[in-house]
Amino acid sequence: MKQSPTKRDDVLIAGAGPTGLVLALWLTRQGVGVRIVDKAPGPGITSRAVVVHARTLELYRQLGLAAEVIEAGMPNPGINLWVRGKRRAHITFGDAGADLTPYPFILVFPQDRHERVLIERLEQMGVTVERETELAGFEQHADHVRATLRGPDGIDTCEARWLAGCDGAHSPVRHVLGAGFEGGTYDQLFYVADVIAGGPAADGQIHLSLDDADFLALFSYTADGQARLIGSIREDRVDPNRPLTFDDVGERAIHGLGVEVRQVNWFSTYKVHHRLSDHFRHGRVFLLGDAAHIHSPAGGQGMNTGIGDAINLAWKLKAVLHGDASDRLLDSYEAERMAFARTLVETTDRVFTFVSAESSFANFVRTRIAPSFVSAAYTVDAVREFMFRLVSQCMLNYHGSPLSSGAAGKVKGGDRLPWAAGATVDNYAPTGTIDWQVHVYGATGDPLENWCHRVRLPLHVFGWERAHERAGLARDAAYLVRPDGYVALAEATGKPEALQRYFHEIGYQRFG
Template sequence: MNEQVVIAGGGPVGLWLAAELRLGGVSVTVVEERTDIDQRSKALTVHPRTIEILASRGVHEPFLAEGLRIPGGHFAMLEQRLDFGVLDTPFPYTLALPQARSEELLAEHALALGATVLRGHRVGGFTEDADAVTVQVQGPDGPYELRAAYLVGCDGTRSTVRTAAGIDFPGTPSTVLGWLGDVVLDHPPRPGFGVFGLRGGLLVAPLPGGRYRLVGISPDSLTTESPGELTLAELRAKVVAITGEDYGMRDPVWLSRFGNATRLASEYRRGRVLLAGDAAHQHFPTGGVGMNVGIQDAHNLGWKLAATVGGRAPAGLLDSYHAERHPVGAQLMEHSRAQTALMTGFTPEGLDLRSFLSGMIATQPGFGGALAERLTALAVTYPASDAAAHPLTGSRAPDLAFTGSGSGLHGRLRADGHLLLDLTGGTSGQDRGPENVQPRNVLADRARPGLTVHAGSLDRPPAAWAPVRAALIRPDGHLAWIGTDPDDTALAAAADRALALTHGPATG
């Protein structure tokens, strides 16, 4: 059986990648060991940047309809929460939505686009030659092989794909064991409840079905020895020690411990094998970012891999996946370790440090805003290849509004091509692909396969966008080029140089 791409792992990361590949015209098979979606949801939080990604493909509405909107987040369980209302996004909040439901919605999306998802099948290894990867799979009816152009490991921290590829996974072992319980609370605390002191820290978040998730850390969490399975009696004792009451907890559906082992794959790509999500990075689940970073990995990789398989990628495009996402993984390691240090400071000095930083968030809006942008991944910027590039190059494009149009920029992005904004004076608001070229404005005739041109004007643009006359936006929503030259001829020449890098020289 031949496929263009095989994905090991059918969690949120693998499913989003499968959908992106299908939108790029690539056949894909997802191999998932579980026969059913795990209802014990490790992830509970969908961050603003992830909602933007969903919106860029028009699949965000079910998430918005079902998720509980929380207008902020926490850094290391500090008393002063981060205000997401200051963020430049249409979605200034997180969504509390169990991973199981997110996974169901993402599976529906991938399947509707034609992805093949094989449940109850497990990737056992692979061999690679110059032309393809041969993947060994164990299925319900016995072993078989899949031959594909590329194999992507989205198969978690114990990734079979990463191990078989010989990719190192260096880092630090677990020294802390946090704990969680999904339970019924007869007397729940106020919404957004969180507390931290000498006896530990606790966060409480609502779940569908009237249950609550209790997540905590305590002085006895500082251990390298596993104390065994968490019990309801132990959870109750921990919560009572921290808060003085147990909130009437009962009927647990999941009790678990989790460690702070922190590791980062040395390579996100080796030959025809790539890694994304937990297969590429492992960390303490501070701030609920894990699933989000994985989906953002897949969003960066999907269009690049589709273009490579389709033979339309410029040289080095697939290698840029590691070049762009590995530094994000390294920042994630730093971010998680910093929060872990603050969350394990069960000393007067540790509490004073927490109080000091919490006060900085409360009194220094720039500090709190920077933390919020980093936590939500809205601050992720990829390095520009040209040192003289405009400062916005590589950053995520905001959801710009257009004059006379009800839809913003994010709704115009496509997985299978770039978007060229021509802001040189036209107000038609028309998208023109290669089949309907009507030269208007300075750049309107640049449309070609894999490129859509939108000619129009911005409605109340951000200050940084006031001098912008043109912009080339990648399928993942990051800016490939910004043009500000007031001279039309020079602007057009600069656009042609940018397009030559992403699409090759114009023909015809």
């Protein structure tokens, strides 16, 4: 290994899954030097996580990645619920999300292909993942972390201002820290298979079987039948004397979803955990993604949450490294992301417990009551919108964060910036700069314009339209938007004094 121990990188990233790759992309885009290592010889070769949600695509748009990812994946317009081989309910996303996001669908995009897109973009930016390189240990010092790496050429040491542990559920970074990882393991054994499928369920949509107490889902990711099949297997169906094969579980797919499995490209079994680390920040070391939190596969939230962790941390690291803000800004990473992760673990646990509970009453509710209830509830506009917001992570907010303040219209500090569907000018377009900015919908006065010009804070004024009112924005109010597209401060009066006071209170010297 050629890395000189005297060279100090800004950020060392351990782990080159989607979380680590997105962290590297955002940091590099912002002018932060990164080094990213991974013990695997190359990117994944199986699909693993397959769902990319709307909020992730919105964040990818800021990097100019969304269009490429969507073209490479398969947008799914809905979810279908099946009982005993018959489709009993259909949930569509188009109408539910059309006024909320430019991406009113669930994108199915296998993780192996996803990682390759991220790696290619990162290499275009001049950063290469160092493969077969494992973080063997590290020590924290007052102004840096000194890490020991084990790679193809032996042992090496390096220094970095900060260390990001994006190294998965068995995170060596977390183990070196001695951080807690409380939670448990579900009783069910899961299987996952990449297949070539035919039949009525191989139609490019997502299908979920509610039969008995086994979880079963199909995610198509190409138009020619390539799909991911996920199922759970109760322990009483497992033969301890031999490993399971797809032949042991394939009949359930045929009967539960009417799937014709024409070819099995990959099959594996695994256990699912639900755990949460006690801290996401330990001095100069951060935990992200599965290293910080893992949960059931319900809702396909895991990878998307790790990507959200990366983007939340990236702009804060940049601010501190560039001298724009004090170190305490980084404390907000744990405050914001841990609160969301805790809620997510609890929510997905409840959902998974429902779909996998083993009792005659649970089976009755799941197979008889749930499909009818979902079909009826989904005819109500407010219910459709709520469900889409929840699944897509567009509902995620940071209301309790020390970085969130104020309210104007229906928007509070900590909310995701609402998308004004149908407006003449797309209010999401300016967020591609990945920087702080002020939005005014209506008119603004000279004091705000002059102050923004003086401190070099971009100001975007959008002529007032009904689309802004429908989105919940207040006319002539000032919305201070963070680099990750969340509203930091909603100021109804539009006075610059409120913005200046905000930056002073959070210790952000660049605009204070």
